[in-house]
Amino acid sequence: MNDPSRIDGVLPAGDGLTPEQKRLIQRAIEPMELNRARIEETLQRARQLEAPRERWRHWRFAAAAMIAVSLIAGGYWKWSGEDSNELPFDRAIDIIANPDGFRFENIRTAQVKLWLRMQNTLELLKKRDELADSTKLVVANAIDSLVLIEANCPRDMDALLVQIAGGEPLTAAQLARFERGLVAGVSAIRHAGRLDDLHAEYVPILTRRLRDLLSDD
Amino acid sequence: MTILDDGEIIRRMRRGDVTGVEGLLHAHGPRVKASLRLRFGLGRGDHALEDAVHDAALIMYQRARRLDAKRNLGGYLMITAGRELARALEQCRTGSGDFEIVLENVPVDERRESTTDEFSLALRRLLDELPDREREILAIDHGSDFKISADRIAEELGTTRHTVYVLRHRTRQRIEEFCEEWGRVRATGGDA
Numbered sequence: 001m002n003d004p005s006r007i008d009g010v011l012p013a014g015d016g017l018t019p020e021q022k023r024l025i026q027r028a029i030e031p032m033e034l035n036r037a038r039i040e041e042t043l044q045r046a047r048q049l050e051a052p053r054e055r056w057r058h059w060r061f062a063a064a065a066m067i068a069v070s071l072i073a074g075g076y077w078k079w080s081g082e083d084s085n086e087l088p089f090d091r092a093i094d095i096i097a098n099p100d101g102f103r104f105e106n107i108r109t110a111q112v113k114l115w116l117r118m119q120n121t122l123e124l125l126k127k128r129d130e131l132a133d134s135t136k137l138v139v140a141n142a143i144d145s146l147v148l149i150e151a152n153c154p155r156d157m158d159a160l161l162v163q164i165a166g167g168e169p170l171t172a173a174q175l176a177r178f179e180r181g182l183v184a185g186v187s188a189i190r191h192a193g194r195l196d197d198l199h200a201e202y203v204p205i206l207t208r209r210l211r212d213l214l215s216d217d
Numbered sequence: 218m219t220i221l222d223d224g225e226i227i228r229r230m231r232r233g234d235v236t237g238v239e240g241l242l243h244a245h246g247p248r249v250k251a252s253l254r255l256r257f258g259l260g261r262g263d264h265a266l267e268d269a270v271h272d273a274a275l276i277m278y279q280r281a282r283r284l285d286a287k288r289n290l291g292g293y294l295m296i297t298a299g300r301e302l303a304r305a306l307e308q309c310r311t312g313s314g315d316f317e318i319v320l321e322n323v324p325v326d327e328r329r330e331s332t333t334d335e336f337s338l339a340l341r342r343l344l345d346e347l348p349d350r351e352r353e354i355l356a357i358d359h360g361s362d363f364k365i366s367a368d369r370i371a372e373e374l375g376t377t378r379h380t381v382y383v384l385r386h387r388t389r390q391r392i393e394e395f396c397e398e399w400g401r402v403r404a405t406g407g408d409a
Contacts, residue, residue: 016382016386016388017388017389021392021393025340025392027334027340028338028340028344029248029341030337031251032251034243034267034271035267038267038271041271042242042271042274043239045275046235046238046278049278
């Protein structure tokens with residue numbers, strides 16, 4: 001019980017054998033050499049096992065190469081401007097103006113840019129008294145072009161335009177209504193490809209005017 | 218062939234290099250084969266011993282990516298080969314195998330062909346005659362180069378760590394007694 005290799009006086013700790021005993025055992029249990037021919041046979045079997053693993057390795061390389069090519073192609077598409085969200089506005093407008101070129105992505109691009117343009121216009125409108133004459137003209141053109149698109153324009157939109165053109169201040173309610181009108185105009189752009197012939201006539205005119213408007217930037 | 222360390226063996230096997238298998242067999246095969254022979258009490262020329270070691274090496278080669286590089290490869294080989302051999306022996310006993318293993322009790326002296334050291338021969342006789350469980354534990358310990366845990370042995374033999382500790386201790390005591398007896402016999406000039 002005084003054996004220091006015992007745990008709690010009950011269990012022997014570790015492997016119980018002393019280094020000297022291990023050495024004696026290793027000497028007593030003599031290693032048995034393996035058959036050389038048998039080793040060669042095993043290596044041959046190992047090479048055969050390797051064959052299918054190699055094949056899968058090639059597949060993995062092929063899959064990795066495909067992913068890399070996809071990423072490169074995607075990056076090129078994105079950075080070259082082929083991504084419709086990154087299309088220059090003018091180009092998007094051109095495509096919208098062409099009935100054969102109608103694509104949702106391009107419409108969406110135009111819509112987003114138009115929305116930003118409208119926000120800017122509204123901001124300018126709120127402080128139009130401070131604007132230079134040339135800027136006032138730009139704002140007026142912007143409003144004009146935006147409203148022209150509108151197929152479902154609020155009835156009093158024309159009155160509001162007259163009011164703006166006359167330099168009269170707009171109330172908050174009028175401004176909100178005017179904003180709704182502009183939003184409706186943007187919505188019309190979005191559906192431009194589905195407008196009937198009468199309304200479709202306006203699209204090329206509208207897009208030209210929008211382009212002119214934007215070229216003032 | 219130069220003996221490779223375990224890290225290099227496993228690296229080679231993981232990249233599909235069969236020289237890793239060769240390195241494994243050279244580094245651990247002879248010791249594991251001898252330990253298996255002790256564990257299962259087989260004859261020296263038994264082909265099942267050799268087959269088990271080679272099959273285990275191939276199994277480890279296929280599972281190289283899942284092996285823990287920090288652990289003892291000899292232990293892995295010993296455990297895997299032990300399972301393969303146990304399966305082969307079981308098939309043989311139930312008559313379901315395609316081969317036949319002669320499970321004769323070869324006298325210890327006939328098994329020892331190359332040992333010239335009398336002390337080692339006598340110690341080997343003692344080890345061969347250990348109770349089954351003690352002999353199995355000692356064989357696994359030896360095959361793993363004494364680097365395997367009691368938990369792992371207990372798991373392999375379906376027993377508890379406590380039992381492994383106790384049986385290891387008994388073996389230690391037997392060897393101590395054997396050494397004392399051997400020294401006394403030698404001192405008095407008697408036969409071993």
